[in-house]
Amino acid sequence: MLNISQICEYSFHNPQQNFPGYNSGKNPEAIFAEQFVQVYSDKFVKIHSGTMKQRSLFIREMPISGNGIADLLVLSWSANPALQEPEHLDFEQLNPTLRAFEFKLSNWRSGLMQAHRYKYFSHASILVVPKHRLKSIKPKLAMFQTLRVGLWGFSQETKSITRLYTPRPKQQQIAKYSQKAIQLAKQAFYS
Numbered sequence: 001m002l003n004i005s006q007i008c009e010y011s012f013h014n015p016q017q018n019f020p021g022y023n024s025g026k027n028p029e030a031i032f033a034e035q036f037v038q039v040y041s042d043k044f045v046k047i048h049s050g051t052m053k054q055r056s057l058f059i060r061e062m063p064i065s066g067n068g069i070a071d072l073l074v075l076s077w078s079a080n081p082a083l084q085e086p087e088h089l090d091f092e093q094l095n096p097t098l099r100a101f102e103f104k105l106s107n108w109r110s111g112l113m114q115a116h117r118y119k120y121f122s123h124a125s126i127l128v129v130p131k132h133r134l135k136s137i138k139p140k141l142a143m144f145q146t147l148r149v150g151l152w153g154f155s156q157e158t159k160s161i162t163r164l165y166t167p168r169p170k171q172q173q174i175a176k177y178s179q180k181a182i183q184l185a186k187q188a189f190y191s
Helices: 028-047 106-120 131-147 176-189
Strands: 007-009 055-064 068-077 098-101 122-130 149-155 160-163
Touching: 007 131, 028 055, 028 131, 028 149, 028 160, 055 131, 055 149, 068 176, 098 106, 098 176, 106 122, 106 131, 106 149, 122 131, 131 149, 131 160
Parallel strands: 007 055, 098 122, 122 149
Antiparallel strands: 055 068, 068 098, 149 160
16 A cells, blocks of 8 residues: 655745845744644644545645745545555646645734635645644634635644644636646655
């Protein structure tokens, strides 16, 4: 049975590197993201227990031209007994569900707008903030629901994920963006 458990990182020139004084070391948001990804990948099947698409591939820092750089892109698909080895993966034929995540330690409004933009190429888009910030954001939950952007909290201390709102995956209106994301995921997986 094929089991994809790796977390890929898409290799590209990050535009932040153009800024003077750019520090290539790990920033707190990157550490937050890495810890979330590890916990989420371990709990993926439990969190998404209602779906048949329980095979998954996690890709960090995925740039989708014109739509931003998703902090995390997760592709999930149904198990296919015909696929035994990763080199046989045909991502287009798998009909994956794409979930895009944006991580913000502060300035959740900016994160909301970024996550909203990811809906052009993903079936579901989710903003993840530190769990203790959820209380102050919760009064704005209707805005997240109107925009169909999920709101999750993550505690680095307890390694727990709190889901206030998770939109159901929805097909994009313009399929070429999701096809581009799938092609880039394929590149990241096989590089």
